[in-house]
Amino acid sequence: MNSPEAYNFPTAPDPDSPCVSAIFICFAKMTLVSFGGGLTAWSRQILVEEKGWLSDSEFLEILSLSQALPGAINANLAIIAGRRLKGMAGAISAILGLALPAMVILAVLVSLYISCLSNPAVGKALSGVTCACAGLSAATAYRLGKKHFKKPMSLVFVIGTVFLVGVLRFSLIPILLSLGPISALCVWLAGRRAASSEKIL
């Protein structure tokens, strides 16, 4: 921690970083609009599009890290993104913002002992939202992946992952831990090859 690079750490918040209440409200909003699903898609929509707090590549980096760690992906994403925005205070307000509204809603539902799905009208409306959420999630993948779809090697790994997890239903972690390092190795080899061919030229 005493190395010179330590001074470049983003742990000391920028003067223009959002305040803790803004972070709390942002993540609370994320939970509240995610009725019917699509929480990851909503996270990108709010953090990247609406607030402009993260770039698409930063969001993708945080999402990759969140997926590799135990626990709910979106809770991990809130902790890491919150920390990047405003250190420990940011991480705490992000996770509370995400969890508290969900807990209040769960408390109301369980004390009435109802699943909204048992109400036909609510069930029907939610089924419409869920279909749209499938589209929203795919669109989020498209927006985050634009750059990667153009590279044949990346595209192979995207399609491979969809086939293994989406079609054959392998679980997420073994695929991430096997395909992830293989893909990283390919990136490294491609980088070395590019570097050595530059030398020849």
Add this chain to the structure above:
Amino acid sequence: MKDNAIFQIARLCSSLSIMAFGGGKSMIPDLHKEAVTDLKWMSEERFVDLFAISQTAPGPSTLFVSLIGYQTAGWTGFLVAALALLLPEFILVYAISVSWDSIRKKPISHIITEGVAPVTIGLLLSGALVVATSSIHGAGGVVVAVAAFFIFSLTKINPLFVMGIAALTGLTGWM
């Protein structure tokens, strides 16, 4: 007896917190084994009901454990379960995020993030595919999902507006 139950809830949820790779769905088998089979906190039917209730609510899917806590030890159980779930995860993820920052600026991090990115995008697409196959039951659903995909990919229309329309479409029973 009740204190013992609360202690058990805290133990179960905090261990699930740092073992549940991949989110809420992955902890269901363990949770079911402990809460229904081993500790006999509730019947099979009650477990399924509570799961259905938690599926309706928005937010992180792992918060399902707070309903198990509620069923076992009332509101104290509810809060203890949520806290035992979130706290170990928070500490672990925060610590890893700190150490990730120390390699973030090195060339190796570029290779890792560039390499893992296509897999992450593939996982996101797989999630969309899984939701699509379980929620779409006819032509109406396909139209809504495809329309949503194009609207969200090509325009900056607020998703909330589109979700509203999708909810209304669902209500008409056209799906």
